[in-house]
Amino acid sequence: MTMCGEILDVVARSLLISSSATLLAAAWSIPASVKLASSRSRWRDPVVGVFNALVGFPAVLVGLLVYLAFSRSGPLGWLNLLYTPQAIIIGQAALITPLFISLSYELFARAIDNYWELAVSLGASKLQAYGLVVKEVLGEVLVVVLVAFARAIGELGVALLVGGNIKGTTRVLTTAIALEVEKGEFDKALTLGLLLLLAIVVVAMSSRLIKRRLS
Amino acid sequence: MIELRKIWFSYSGDRHVLRDVDAQFDRGLTVVMGPNGSGKTTLLKVSSLLYKATKGKVMVDGVDYWSLKDPDKLRVRREVIYVHESPRVIRGSVLDNLAYGFKLRGLREGEALREVLRLVELLNMKHLAEERAVGGLSIGEKQLIALVRALALKPRYLFLDEPLAHVHLSKRRSVVRVLEDLKDSSAIVVSTHDPLPLLSVADEALLIDEGRVVFRGRAEEALRLVL
Numbered sequence: 454m455t456m457c458g459e460i461l462d463v464v465a466r467s468l469l470i471s472s473s474a475t476l477l478a479a480a481w482s483i484p485a486s487v488k489l490a491s492s493r494s495r496w497r498d499p500v501v502g503v504f505n506a507l508v509g510f511p512a513v514l515v516g517l518l519v520y521l522a523f524s525r526s527g528p529l530g531w532l533n534l535l536y537t538p539q540a541i542i543i544g545q546a547a548l549i550t551p552l553f554i555s556l557s558y559e560l561f562a563r564a565i566d567n568y569w570e571l572a573v574s575l576g577a578s579k580l581q582a583y584g585l586v587v588k589e590v591l592g593e594v595l596v597v598v599l600v601a602f603a604r605a606i607g608e609l610g611v612a613l614l615v616g617g618n619i620k621g622t623t624r625v626l627t628t629a630i631a632l633e634v635e636k637g638e639f640d641k642a643l644t645l646g647l648l649l650l651l652a653i654v655v656v657a658m659s660s661r662l663i664k665r666r667l668s
Numbered sequence: 669m670i671e672l673r674k675i676w677f678s679y680s681g682d683r684h685v686l687r688d689v690d691a692q693f694d695r696g697l698t699v700v701m702g703p704n705g706s707g708k709t710t711l712l713k714v715s716s717l718l719y720k721a722t723k724g725k726v727m728v729d730g731v732d733y734w735s736l737k738d739p740d741k742l743r744v745r746r747e748v749i750y751v752h753e754s755p756r757v758i759r760g761s762v763l764d765n766l767a768y769g770f771k772l773r774g775l776r777e778g779e780a781l782r783e784v785l786r787l788v789e790l791l792n793m794k795h796l797a798e799e800r801a802v803g804g805l806s807i808g809e810k811q812l813i814a815l816v817r818a819l820a821l822k823p824r825y826l827f828l829d830e831p832l833a834h835v836h837l838s839k840r841r842s843v844v845r846v847l848e849d850l851k852d853s854s855a856i857v858v859s860t861h862d863p864l865p866l867l868s869v870a871d872e873a874l875l876i877d878e879g880r881v882v883f884r885g886r887a888e889e890a891l892r893l894v895l
């Protein structure tokens with residue numbers, strides 16, 4: 454494979470793995486946030502506090518924990534997922550979950566406070582009230598999704614430990630950069646770095662655009 | 669008639685914001701007065717079926733509302749409108765906002781708009797109604813929009829939380845006149861820190877303090893208390 458083809462391959466894989474991880478995290482984080490935001494339980498604040506505290510959890514530690522879970526003798530070893538793209542997806546999804554829940558919890562708490570009650574006060578059914586909440590927060594949820602994606606695609610610890618940086622299957626932008634630096638191929642490392650930056654800039658610009666359209 | 673029977677309410681823990689409150693709202697205008705934090709907003713939200721009381725019953729036409737099934741709840745709720753103290757708007761144009769209540773009821777825009785436009789005319793808000801986005805409006809403008817949005821539905825029960833707080837004096841009189849018109853066919857309950865302009869047209873008055881009803885009676889009597 455040419456160098457250019459190789460780079461494109463890594464870029465495509467990075468995008469695919471991290472967007473899958475983001476979707477996976479969204480699949481549990483969004484319902485969980487809605488549930489939390491509409492709960493009146495006294496456990497709500499402590500639970501939210503735990504997620505807030507976990508936002509800064511180091512990627513390499515998540516990587517280590519997922520590695521231990523998926524390693525041959527680990528509790529999930531029988532799944533045979535170590536060193537596969539799926540393992541990175543699960544690891545990255547776990548990594549961004551606290552961020553996802555913290556950000557979208559705030560969003561939904563505010564929206565439910567505001568729009569749920571407004572809809573109901575004007576005679577909406579439960580479904581109609583949900584409809585209004587979703588309509589009002591949709592744009593902001595998209596922004597949260599993009600932020601989470603940026604965190605996923607930029608992390609190294611999980612991809613390296615549970616992916617193993619295997620050429621053609623689990624090599625992503627961050628692990629490729631690490632490898633090229635180790636090999637002394639700084640030009641290639643920089644090219645990859647710029648592509649990673651580009652991906653993140655595109656994401657940031659899209660969220661700005663969404664935010665602008667909202668206001 | 670909406671009737672509160674021995675209502676207790678607390679937001680969290682055991683601090684009661686409403687204590688053993690009895691009240692009845694039937695056709696006519698009721699003014700709710702009381703110091704900051706006395707529980708006016710909470711009382712209005714419990715009465716308008718937004719909040720469930722911690723203890724006690726809310727009866728609507730003799731039926732215990734919170735014991736109803738969802739579809740019946742909705743049917744009852746459709747006749748009860750609450751307008752928030754700090755105005756709330758949805759994204760979109762002013763007309764989107766004014767028509768929202770009608771949309772929820774599946775009514776035709778045409779019919780809906782006629783009543784909206786009548787009120788817009790009456791309250792001299794034409795320039796506002798043409799505004800495309802509500803986002804940039806002032807708080808008083810939003811309050812007027814929230815008010816028209818509710819009034820246009822001609823609900824049987826209308827709860828207004830400080831509806832005049834941000835409204836200029838010159839417009840207050842028009843709003844009071846609209847309420848006066850509606851009160852013959854609906855129950856209107858208004859909380860306010862400035863009862864004078866309302867008490868002169870009101871029927872009943874309620875004074876609460878620290879969550880307890882300390883006065884309940886004719887508006888004229890209340891007027892004497894206030895003056």
Ligand SMILES: Nc1ncnc2c1ncn2[C@@H]1O[C@H](COP(=O)(O)OP(=O)(O)OP(=O)(O)O)[C@@H](O)[C@H]1O
Pocket residue numbers: 679680685702703704705706707708709710711753
């Ligand atoms: N969401 C809430 N959570 C916890 N406590 C609340 C909440 N809303 C109100 N309270 C408390 O309940 C009490 C009554 O509040 P409420 O808003 O009903 O008063 P109010 O008479 O409407 O006051 P104001 O004249 O300032 O609008 C206050 O002591 C307030 O601190």
Ligand SMILES: [Mg+2]
Pocket residue numbers: 708709710753829
């Ligand atoms: Mg209040």
